[in-house]
Amino acid sequence: MNNAPLQTLLLVDGSSYLYRAFHAMPDLRAVPGDPTSPPTGAIRGMINMLQSLRKDVPAAFAVCVFDAKGPTFRDELYPQYKAHRSPMPDDLRSQIEPIHEVVRLMGWKVLDVPGVEADDVIGTLAATAAAQGMQVIVSSGDKDLAQLVTERITIIDTMNGRKRDVEGVTTEFGVPPHLMRDYQALVGDTVDNVPGVPKVGPKTAAKWLNEFGSLDAIVANAANIKGAVGENLRNTLEWLPTGRKLVTIKTDCDLSNWLPDLPAMQSIAVGAMQTGALAIFYEKYGFKGLARALGAAATEATGSENVAGYAKRSADGSDPISVRALSKERDLFDDPEPSTTAAAPRVSSVTYDTILTWDAFDAWLAKLQAAELVALDTETTSLDEMRAHIVGISFSVTPGEAAYIPLAHSYPDAPPQLPLAEVLAKLRPWLEDASHPKLGQHVKYDRHVFANHGIEVQGYAHDTMLQSYVLEVTKPHGLASLAERHLGRTGISFEDLCGKGANQICFDQVDVAKAAEYSCEDSDMTLDVHHTLWPMLERDDKLRFIYELEIKSSEALYRVERNGVLIDAPILAAQSHDLGTRILQLEKEAHELAGQPFNLSSPKQIGEIFFTKLGLPVVKKTPTGAPSTDDEVLQKLAEDYPLPAKILEHRGLSKLKGTYTDKLAQLALPSTGRVHTHYAQAVAVTGRLSSNDPNLQNIPVRTPEGRRVREAFVAPPGSVIASADYSQIELRIMAHISGDAALLLAFHDGMDVHRATAAEIFNVERAQVSSEQRRYAKVINFGLIYGMSAYGLAKALGIDNTAAKNYIERYFDRYPGVKLYMENTRALAKAQGYVETVFGRRLYLPEINSPNGPRRSGAERAAINAPMQGTAADLIKLSMVKVQQVIDAQKLATKMIMQVHDELVFEVPEAEIDWVRHEVPKLMAGVAHLKVPLLAEVGVGPNWDKAH
Template identity: 80%
Template sequence: MSDPNTDQNSPKKTLLLVDGSSYLYRAFHAMPDLRAVPDDPASAATGAIRGMVNMMERLRKDVRADYAACIFDAKGPTFRDAIYPEYKQHRSPMPDDLRSQIEPIHEVVRLLGWKVLAVPGVEADDVIGTLAMTAARQGIEVVVSSGDKDLAQLVNEHITIIDTMNGKRRDLAGVQAEFGVPAHLMVDYQTLVGDQVDNVPGVEKVGPKTAAKWLQEYGSLEGVVANAGNIKGVAGENLRKAFDWLPTARQLLTVKTDCDLTDYVESLPAMDSIAINPMDTKALKAFYEKYGFKGLARGLADEAGAGSGMGVGSTQRSGAGSDPHSDRAPGLFDEPVSPATRVSTVAYDTLLTWDALDAWLAKIEAAELVAVDTETTSLDEMRAEIVGISFSVTPGEAAYIPLRHAGPDAPVQLPFDEVLARLKPWLENPAKLKLGQHIKYDRHVFANHGIEVAGYAHDTMLQSYVLEVHKPHGLASLAERHLGRSGIHYEDLCGKGAHQIAFAQVDVAKAAEYSCEDSDQTLDVHRVLWPRLQADSHPGKGLHFIYELEIASSEALFRVERNGVLIDAPTLARQSAELGARIVQLETEAHALAGQPFNLGSPKQIGEIFFTKLGLPVVKKTATGAPSTDEEVLEKLAEDYPLPAKILEHRGLSKLKGTYTDKLAQMALPRTGRVHTHYAQAVAVTGRLSSNDPNLQNIPIRAPEGRRIREAFIAPPGSVIASADYSQIELRIMAHISGDEALLRAFHEGLDVHRATAAEVFGVALEQVSSEQRRYAKVINFGLIYGMSAYGLARNLGIDNTAAKNYIERYFQRFAGVKRYMDETKLSAKAKGYVETVFGRRLYLPEINSPNGPRRSGAERAAINAPMQGTAADLIKLSMVKVQQVLDQERRSTKMIMQVHDELVFEVPASEVDWVKVEIPRLMAGVADLKVPLLAEIGVGPNWDQAH
């Protein structure tokens, strides 16, 4: 009987090989410090195990295979160590916490249905190479999952390497594109370049480009060697010096494909013994419980109910039932999957007739809460137009209205304008409650079509952000984490990169299933998260309060984004020209200081000039041992040498020009002449907003050139710009939280808090504090808030470590309440795993009990600072909401146009300037009652810069 794998009438089989050693390191470094017993550092480390489970499960779903094996490096030396004792000698030893997880990882991978292999004397790559080539010779398709470039030498028409961490695919075309040589020359290429990771030298100073060029010209390593006499310069000389070494390097770098695996894989060359197996559910459950993975254990009970899809439209299909703990939802802290919200079947309708639409309009009119989702032409909310709309009123039921699909097989759709006119009364009715995932985006999309949606009561993205800020908040992650449901990805429909199609080109049936699924899952997730928020309903504080604040902030931010800020294009053009001239001048001056022209953006050329030609001191080295020229090094060298200072200035001005003066005017929306930034709410764990496209919060204002950019943010004729910001907000919050008497007194008496601190620390009268002492006190005040060490303070002030240590000790003697707060906060954080803002926002610290010293120290610093940053974020949101409410109530024409850190920026008609100067600071100061008075200050001018 012929082998079924070579039978032309049989479907091709697939072998999936996993580089387990690569996976376990990635899992270890990607995950936080998890423990079998939470908050008990002495219990078994489990982060790498959990990460491995996620990765293996996701891979098994994504790659359909008939045979599979996960291959790890075995303990002990390999044949390469005998050939070259220095092989891999530079590698750091495996961390103890990872070593302790290797055996459990092997065990759980087996229980998940994979063949596990670790063969003494050879490396995992060699076992992978042997299995891959054995299968390929039989016509079996082979997929190897690894990030290791060494395996690219295996690629042929049957063998493909995938890297699931970054989506990279190394097939024949992929290898050629990435390395510049065909796969069959990869060993030659690696031999010339060497492998720093494994401590295998190549030809000195021959990098990837030179190696690829030689191989393209001479055809092989043998051809390069044969023509070495024709290769001129240092590279040719180094090549000839390496003749004796190259055979050894080639032997070390060649992946073996003929390992004896008879003791490990019984049926080779047949693949029967590594056929992929079902999970051992019973043993897995016991394993998960042993290592504290309660959510994974619970999820196993539901696996049997998972089914496959049966289509879309007015039909039923089985619910998506994939594991809720794949690597799309890291699940660092297991969440229960509520049986009440699990969906076993779904009914999705595609509305192509008026009767079908009327039936669903009746449903949404009668429903208490409706999930709404839009499909659009763009991610840019100010430019996006509707392609289709979906609704869900009950988990498992949803409908999609296709409106602008134009694919080759697109059906006749209902008239766009007429459908929106029918929906508009319901959408604009505040009594009809609505729900969405990232509702601010959908509000913009509807507004682009003249619909001002009212009645948005809930946002699942914000619910997740408030309840579990440390986790992903995308719908796919939420559905998988809380419901055990996975679904269609946008890329599944539209593709990626240059080949991505517009959503309007997607087949309507597939688009309907995708959009209905989004609305359905949004409603389903809400049914899990909302009760948790309701349970924490302390008035004026707690997670329920924070959620209400985030929903209200979303409304205010929608208005801010919609308003935008007017940009003065001629001013930016003039600044760009001036910056360009200065950049050219700096380049000329740098070349003169270096004594030769060079590329100011090339770290390699800078290094050669600094350390070889000019003999500047080496401040630190890179991971490869080369002298570093990073920003920190340049700043240090710039203290004593003019050339690094010129390069730093050149970099700063080039970034300013490229990011702002050249681009801001281009980013203005043509129909408004304004820049409309996007404020992301669910990003920073502290609650702070993130501005992007363009980022208005990162305009560098320490240098005059950066400050001048704000001159281009202007008011229209008849109006001015007003800027209101909180004064010393984080220090005031520190005084409130710590209750320190000296700080409280300084703020209540209206003193200059930095001068008051200097008087305490230096033991002088307030009026005798020098400007230098005040500067020191300011650095100490803000530095301690951010957990600055004595070393950091010394560097910042340019003093020795002993003096810095003495200043900190003296500070804590004088401000004992601050020291007490810091100590108590660390202890509380270690016990709870989180800290809270004044208003109850939780800021999780997964590394607070980590045995890894630097990680733990970082978490301790965050524990001290996060409540202040988070409370400041809450206060500015409270201010935004309050100010917008008053502007609306009083029917003012003043517009809020920006939020930048602790600052609100307004566009104010001349007739309202006096009102704004008085009322905005009053409103901002009155949003909370702290132990110290809040102070907001306001400035007014024709542009943003002059308003400061």
């Protein structure tokens, strides 16, 4: 749509937008953390969505249409219309007027016409514009608007990228747009409480309309339609004309009081952003980042008020006709105050050099050697850090000044470039000198890229991605988001240069001049962002400690990723064969139980077998009203029926085979025979690491088949695998944080804490605790850490709610310190909006004061558990850093090859096994001194399974 003609009308279903914004965004407030200040989430979401839409769908005319207050003609036609709709939440209602105001200030025409719905106004404007030969784009997720679609009117759903043109509507619903009102009359609309023909669903409606051609023709042939559904149709004949009127969108509303110039439409031409008034609005509602970005955009426009084309720089790409999902827009939450610490001055213009001669290179190398800090960025051939090679390198030493060295651009007519090998040889002394501080954005990736060329970069002092992760964990940490959020700067995106999807080109095919601007901009913005974020960290001792831990962890993780883990491909092949045989056997057994063949991967066919043929009870339904066959339902049904159990086993084994036994060997690097996972460091809000390509943290361990996968993680001849694991780490952290005397005593005395808990809540001697009582206590111990309710505990133990409630009460009677900790933590989280780990990592809880009950409850549970999870994450990172430092200091050959949850995995030469057995547990236990002793245990074996 970026090439759309200027004579385009863009219509936004504002009522749909504001509900989506309200439910998708967290409980933002004008004063962050103050639940008494005005809610702003829907306002902020609305601004995000409209900014993105304006960028992605250029149009000369634009209107944002909202439902007006009061009844409409449909309520007079059918008093029960929308009778089941819940009233608008108060926190959304209070944001309606500010939303209307800001939409107008952004240059949009706003309409809310009494007596009709927003859909009717949209229909009227769309039909009027289309009749004049204009293209019309309607942005809405409402399927009812599909009836408006023509060759000139297209609907786009900005939340999922769906496009409903004539072909799209026909494919989605089975009928063309001009039959959609007949289709809706037959099917009905449960959301708006419009009855249809009982038992007539989408398939039957589409079948009838394709057979007879229209609703009128169906009515004329009603006597010939057989069966119960035909009887239902005949019983509904009197209602259908009314039903069709209710679902039909008007295209002839009288809008003369609001748009007197129709059909000329000049009054809905896109207007200029009213930057002065917008700045005041943004400040009023606490949108400081938007206010700064607005000021920067206005400056670039040389003072002009017309900055309607202001576009955001984003870390992610988007389809030309779609708008990024709101969940990806959450980088625009209330921004932290700008740093009050002196920072490098901002510049209004930039100087970017392209280095094509040795003289220019030597001049810049002298700058690098003299600089106190250098921002460094690589442009490469791949996002896979183990396979990527350098195309170019950029540097920045002063805000607004940067240089790019193109080294491997290979398109026709590319300018002569300095030789890659010679440039790297001249840069190597500086790159490998730790006394020259360096800065990057996601430096672990750049370390790998240089290592692919034989260079081990030293001296990475800062990483802006990690600075953001420590300061503002709930926001995106991509450079584009950081630059816009903190600097009000936007720039070139990767997709602008290389395109998307199948047509995306490699960076070595990008024009050197464009590549230079892009790469220099990245280095320049990285330096600029650092000057903003670092002072915030520097003045907070606890956050600075966490940041320094993340920097050191990045270095250790680079080593772990680089080492990789050796994979035994023949073992995996044998496991795949065994799994395939068992999967086929399960299919045969399932077919026998069902009495017929069916696709075990098809929820639809499973549903037909379960609920139509076998009459199994419906446990729950999908959002569309169909009986659900998800894993939770299967697990419930498997308690009483054999077929669901077979399907569950089939699903588990199929996933294991497809994800691991078939794939792991393919993911191994051919040159090493090793799998080199990527550890995402700035993802989980608790500080835990995320493993991907492949995900080594999700290998199932509760089934024999899952555990067998670990047999394929092996050591080379002369070495073994060692696994070092913290014991009951989160329970120990709970004892430390809560200070509960009974828990502290249990750990100090080396008791079995689950047996000790069972003895307390069942009021028996520890020696008399049964295995079943210990199992109950274990579920309670871990469940309460995660904020489990009585209902959740009852479900987990298979007991009634009253018994579960009694167990919890007894637990808190015996461990009052735990109860007090939970109560105090909830209160603290509500007051300040975050909780902290033992070491000071902040774990933000945007929903802790949400008016939405389930969201607020979820945040309260997270507030209790996050300090445990987060402290455990901090401890394993401290251990990883410490162990690697000692390995390096003692020049040992032992390699750290994986970090999985609370476990470190090593590849150990046989001569160093004793050192690992004795020293690694001491190192892990000694990284912190809590109120209870930390305990780490080491296992050794020929493979990961035997070692764990």
